[in-house]
Amino acid sequence: MAFTLLGKNQPRQIKTGIWASLVSAVMLIGIGIFWLAHPAAAEGSFSIIADSEAAIRFSKITAIFKAIGDFLPPIFVLLAISFRQFRLAGYFHVVTLFLVIAVDMFVWGSFVPNASTTDVLQHIPFAIPILIAAYCFLKPTPKTT
Secondary structure (H helix, E strand, C coil), X not given: CHHHHCCCCCCHHHHXXXXXXXXXXHHHHHHHHHHHHXXXXXXXXXXXXXXXXXXXXXXXXXXXXXXXXXXXXXHHHHHHHHCCXXXXXXXXXXXXXXXXXXXXXXXXXXXXXXXXXXXXXXXXXXXXXXXXXXHHHHCCCCXXX
8 A cells, every 4th residue: 555655756755754654553553552462551550459350350441442542543544645635644643643642641641650751751752753744744745837
């Protein structure tokens, strides 16, 4: 899919946006898989003591919601790119930046006990390709006549 979109007729900024979108999709889907594979990480992050079946189920439910929140944005971005709707993909990236990355940083900083600056700043590597892709897709392309 992506390699046919990276043809010679695409402007350089669109190609860069597609590559950045692919990188961010791999990163977000990967972290979503992590949450599904290790639901107990929610217990550790929020200091939930797994002393009951209810606490274990809560951490699994939390992990499922985290995974869905990490899976959906890249799927929408990749669908928009596959339909050559690059501006829409840029808007999806901006929404992902605020509703996934910024909210996650706020949650980690506010609700994780003993959270350090490093715990909050660990989200920046996820934001970098999203910012690059959003910029590339939303920057006006020069019209050649």
